[in-house]
Amino acid sequence: MATETAQPRVFTDANGIRQFSRDQRKSGNRIALVPTMGYLHEGHLSLIKAARDMADIVIVSIYVNPTQFAQHEDFGVYPRDEEGDMRKLTSLGVNAVFAPLRLYASGSSAAAGSDAGNVVGAGEHQKGAHETFIQVEQLQQPLCGKSRPHFFRGVATVVAKLFNITEPDIAIFGRKDYQQLLVLQRMARDLDFAVEVVGMPIMREEDGLAMSSRNALLSSDNRQKALSISQSLQWARKMVEDRSAVSPSELHDAVASRIAAAGGRVDYVEVVDGSSLEKIQDVTKQPTLIAVAACFGSVRLIDNIELS
Numbered sequence: 001m002a003t004e005t006a007q008p009r010v011f012t013d014a015n016g017i018r019q020f021s022r023d024q025r026k027s028g029n030r031i032a033l034v035p036t037m038g039y040l041h042e043g044h045l046s047l048i049k050a051a052r053d054m055a056d057i058v059i060v061s062i063y064v065n066p067t068q069f070a071q072h073e074d075f076g077v078y079p080r081d082e083e084g085d086m087r088k089l090t091s092l093g094v095n096a097v098f099a100p101l102r103l104y105a106s107g108s109s110a111a112a113g114s115d116a117g118n119v120v121g122a123g124e125h126q127k128g129a130h131e132t133f134i135q136v137e138q139l140q141q142p143l144c145g146k147s148r149p150h151f152f153r154g155v156a157t158v159v160a161k162l163f164n165i166t167e168p169d170i171a172i173f174g175r176k177d178y179q180q181l182l183v184l185q186r187m188a189r190d191l192d193f194a195v196e197v198v199g200m201p202i203m204r205e206e207d208g209l210a211m212s213s214r215n216a217l218l219s220s221d222n223r224q225k226a227l228s229i230s231q232s233l234q235w236a237r238k239m240v241e242d243r244s245a246v247s248p249s250e251l252h253d254a255v256a257s258r259i260a261a262a263g264g265r266v267d268y269v270e271v272v273d274g275s276s277l278e279k280i281q282d283v284t285k286q287p288t289l290i291a292v293a294a295c296f297g298s299v300r301l302i303d304n305i306e307l308s
């Protein structure tokens with residue numbers, strides 16, 4: 001006989017989910033939050049399974065956050081699939097979903113019902129609208145911060161709001177977005193959030209491509225070419241293990257040239273210290289991260305490999 005899984009409770013307003021969380025805590029339950037932008041794949045589901053192991057109650061948030069997008073970026077075409085997401089969350093036994101329609105206070109003349117006016121550069125600040133932002137001043141600067149200077153300010157701000165709204169004990173993020181994880185751990189430490197921020201391993205497709213909601217936007221040709229990212233990172237790891245190249249510049253060149261040869265536009269390839277994200281001289285001296293962002297067509301993908 002098929003077993004029935006209960007539908008998660010769905011909340012679209014902050015007060016509702018906060019009350020749910022407080023009631024759960026009063027009953028002695030430990031609460032995990034998994035923040036997402038939806039269009040869920042196995043990468044997200046691995047975070048949810050980890051959350052289930054680490055807590056009694058799992059809350060998943062689904063919200064495409066405008067303040068981490070600039071106007072020229074893909075906020076408008078970011079993939080969405082509410083029904084598919086709900087099916088997956090139900091099958092995993094998630095307890096509650098927080099899917100707000102808007103999360104930012106609007107100004108007097110803002111369009112009702114949507115947060116899209118909060119995309120960075122989308123319009124004039126409305127009188128009375130949201131105006132408070134968090135910046136993790138150093139960690140937000142390198143890697144993705146260079147080509148997306150608005151990005152971590154938006155991420156830190158929305159995650160702080162999600163923490164304040166859902167009051168979790170623990171929050172789970174993926175190591176694919178490695179810099180995001182470090183930024184959020186630093187924010188939680190510096191601002192005394194009583195939330196443990198935990199990172200989980202990168203989930204990959206069988207052929208090695210890092211799972212990402214944006215993969216759905218790739219043409220099949222570019223999907224194939226994008227494999228050069230994970231393949232070149234594996235190649236770099238092998239070069240280090242074989243000691244055939246250990247200098248950061250050799251690693252950079254090997255990775256960047258492979259991606260470019262496949263037809264990708266390299267945004268960055270950085271060989272950095274895994275904690276500070278500062279450039280390093282010698283990959284054998286500290287835990288090292290090789291981080292990549294590259295575009296295939298109009299789709300920007302990120303990936304990384306940790307060398308210990």
Ligand SMILES: Nc1ncnc2c1ncn2[C@@H]1O[C@H](COP(=O)(O)OP(=O)(O)OP(=O)(O)O)[C@@H](O)[C@H]1O
Binds near residue numbers: 037046175211214
């Ligand atoms: N392949 C993956 N393995 C593990 N965690 C992942 C993976 N992809 C995304 N995550 C994590 O899921 C959480 C939500 O991410 P998000 O909803 O932006 O999905 P995404 O696939 O990263 O989307 P995008 O295509 O915008 O990069 C983040 O903590 C992110 O690091």
Ligand SMILES: CC(C)(CO)[C@@H](O)C(=O)[O-]
Binds near residue numbers: 036063068
């Ligand atoms: C953490 C996050 C949900 C904030 O919008 C987003 O950046 C993401 O999905 O990685």
Ligand code: BAL
Binds near residue numbers: 177
């Ligand atoms: N997971 C990354 C979200 C973004 O690129 O906006």
